[in-house]
Amino acid sequence: MKIKDALIEGREFLKNLEYTDPTFETRRILTELLNKDLYYLIAHDEEELEKSVEEKYFNILIKRQCGIPLQYIFGKEDFYGRTFTVLENVLIPRQDTEISVEVILKLNKKNNIKNMLEIGCGTGIVSITVDLESEEKIDITSVDISPFAIKNSNINKKNLKSNIKILKSNLFEKINEKFDLIYSNPPYIKSSEIENLQIEVRNHEPRLALDGGSDGLYFYRKIIKQSQNYLNKNGFLVFEIGHDEAEDISSLMRKNFKVEIFKDLNNLDRVVVGQLKV
Ligand SMILES: C[S@@+](CC[C@H](N)C(=O)[O-])C[C@H]1O[C@@H](n2cnc3c(N)ncnc32)[C@H](O)[C@@H]1O
Numbered sequence: 001m002k003i004k005d006a007l008i009e010g011r012e013f014l015k016n017l018e019y020t021d022p023t024f025e026t027r028r029i030l031t032e033l034l035n036k037d038l039y040y041l042i043a044h045d046e047e048e049l050e051k052s053v054e055e056k057y058f059n060i061l062i063k064r065q066c067g068i069p070l071q072y073i074f075g076k077e078d079f080y081g082r083t084f085t086v087l088e089n090v091l092i093p094r095q096d097t098e099i100s101v102e103v104i105l106k107l108n109k110k111n112n113i114k115n116m117l118e119i120g121c122g123t124g125i126v127s128i129t130v131d132l133e134s135e136e137k138i139d140i141t142s143v144d145i146s147p148f149a150i151k152n153s154n155i156n157k158k159n160l161k162s163n164i165k166i167l168k169s170n171l172f173e174k175i176n177e178k179f180d181l182i183y184s185n186p187p188y189i190k191s192s193e194i195e196n197l198q199i200e201v202r203n204h205e206p207r208l209a210l211d212g213g214s215d216g217l218y219f220y221r222k223i224i225k226q227s228q229n230y231l232n233k234n235g236f237l238v239f240e241i242g243h244d245e246a247e248d249i250s251s252l253m254r255k256n257f258k259v260e261i262f263k264d265l266n267n268l269d270r271v272v273v274g275q276l277k278v
Contacts, residue, residue, distance in 0.1 A: 001054050004045035006030060013061040019198045020064065029060050032074060067199040079125045080133070085155045089148035091122045091209035097185060099264045100240045101129050103271045104183060107236055108134060111180070115139040117230065119171055119184040119223060122209060124153030126183060128162040141179075143169035146208055171222060178232045185240035186219030188212040216242060220249050228256060228276065235276050243268035 010026035027038055033053050034040070049057070063073055071077045071092045076085055079093040080101055086092055107113060108130070118127045121142035131140050142164050144150055150168045157164055167174050189210045194202060212218050220239060227237050237257060241249055246269035250259045257274025264270035
């Protein structure tokens with residue numbers, strides 16, 4: 001089959017699915033399988049695909065029809081200019097999370113942050129990126145309760161030559177030191193809203209990474225309360241948040257923290273920073 005026919009047929013496979021852009025995806029899959037860029041596909045659209053490539057291509061399209069995210073099929077996703085391995089059962093990195101990295105890097109530089117704890121590291125994108133992007137050395141400890149996330153973070157740590165320390169821990173359970181900065185992007189979807197998420201997320205991403213309890217704030221409450229025992233004087237607590245949660249989370253923090261809210265590129269509230277008042 002020619003490249004151009006594979007693209008046309010592929011679009012038919014995906015055309016009625018709510019969660020994908022068939023033109024983008026068919027091109028993305030073929031460029032990945034051929035290890036070529038988009039210009040190659042366009043310039044060589046009369047080229048015959050090898051049988052094995054054609055088979056792989058249609059097998060992937062069948063998986064996509066079932067809603068399996070492309071990141072799990074290819075086992076990777078780009079974040080902040082690097083490619084991270086993504087295992088099934090671990091949350092797929094979101095581009096919105098890059099704003100968390102930006103905020104942390106600025107805070108670290110301005111406040112001479114020496115060490116940092118991440119709660120719920122998933123694939124390890126935030127800790128590893130902060131580690132690799134920091135000019136000054138920072139000791140970073142990253143924890144997650146999920147064994148899949150621990151395995152995934154360790155793979156990325158090794159591949160990207162990072163020095164973070166990774167621990168399996170239920171929140172602060174295995175932590176016995178204090179930090180200048182604690183970061184978390186905890187599960188924050190309201191339990192009742194999980195059934196309304198698109199099928200790719202609802203059926204394929206881990207509930208453990210999504211479910212934030214009845215009001216979405218379960219983990220924020222716990223972390224805000226416990227973090228005060230694990231923060232140094234005037235230390236920072238940084239959260240990635242759901243776009244409609246800034247007010248609730250800020251009010252939970254204001255008694256003990258000086259609070260600031262940062263927006264993402266879509267102008268939605270995305271990161272809350274609290275600095276301990278004592
Ligand atoms: C929304 S995901 C964030 C993952 C990663 N930081 C990112 O931004 O891609 C939340 C993470 O918290 C972890 N988690 C859930 N409950 C936890 C707990 N009690 N203790 C530690 N980690 C937990 C999940 O396994 C998941 O990896």
